[in-house]
Amino acid sequence: KLASLRGVEAGTLQLAVVTTAKYFIPHLIGDYYEKHANLDIRFKVGNRQQIIDRTERDEDDFYVFSHPPENPDLELVEFLPNRLLAIAPANHPLADQKNIPLTEFARSPFLRREEGSGTRHAIERFLAREKATLNVRMTIESNEAIKHAVMSGLGVSILSEHTLSFGGSAGLAVLDVQRLPIITHWYLARRKSRPLSPAAQGFLEYARNLGNLPLDPDFPKA
Numbered sequence: 222k223l224a225s226l227r228g229v230e231a232g233t234l235q236l237a238v239v240t241t242a243k244y245f246i247p248h249l250i251g252d253y254y255e256k257h258a259n260l261d262i263r264f265k266v267g268n269r270q271q272i273i274d275r276t277e278r279d280e281d282d283f284y285v286f287s288h289p290p291e292n293p294d295l296e297l298v299e300f301l302p303n304r305l306l307a308i309a310p311a312n313h314p315l316a317d318q319k320n321i322p323l324t325e326f327a328r329s330p331f332l333r334r335e336e337g338s339g340t341r342h343a344i345e346r347f348l349a350r351e352k353a354t355l356n357v358r359m360t361i362e363s364n365e366a367i368k369h370a371v372m373s374g375l376g377v378s379i380l381s382e383h384t385l386s387f388g389g390s391a392g393l394a395v396l397d398v399q400r401l402p403i404i405t406h407w408y409l410a411r412r413k414s415r416p417l418s419p420a421a422q423g424f425l426e427y428a429r430n431l432g433n434l435p436l437d438p439d440f441p442k443a
């Protein structure tokens with residue numbers, strides 16, 4: 222154990238991640254922490270806009286986005302795919318259908334994330350590309366609350382597959398909608414001007430070597 226601590230001194234590692242990343246970053250930290258148990262890790266969660274604001278105030282060693290801001294002061298490491306899937310309650314009439322036309326899905330009442338959300342940003346870019354509009358019923362500021370609203374039959378939504386992983390898909394069906402999923406990637410971002418502590422350097426190397434490994438063995442089934 223002691224040998225594995227060599228190279229990364231005790232220190233703090235300050236991370237801020239978008240709400241969708243909170244479903245898998247703790248698992249990555251868990252693996253990293255096993256080897257670096259003397260680290261004091263601080264972990265913040267916010268929506269995309271809140272995390273962008275933190276980058277501007279230089280508050281953390283690392284930020285996790287799937288839609289990083291265009292800011293030349295940030296260094297980005299792409300590290301995992303992120304697919305946004307159409308979800309409905311498990312008993313929804315479209316749940317058993319294959320190849321559902323986007324226009325048909327778009328007629329269902331839709332539950333969307335709040336302004337400032339990266340998930341919403343990705344969906345809006347996708348709709349603009351597809352020249353489609355959704356039948357928005359409600360705006361909800363949390364992936365978890367959206368999942369529960371979908372389960373209760375209030376509508377359908379599009380959320381990151383990570384919100385469904387690690388047992389999080391109960392009561393929900395992933396719909397086979399044409400043109401979906403929306404495929405994006407996760408990025409670890411850091412301000413280039415921020416000095417890289419040994420702890421931060423170690424974490425950066427760890428993230429660079431993660432590649433595309435799925436984190437949850439049941440992941441593709443989610």
Ligand code: PGA
Pocket residue numbers: 239240241242267268269270286287288334337338339340341
């Ligand atoms: P958010 O995160 O929807 O919680 O802002 C996702 C992202 O930035 O892609």
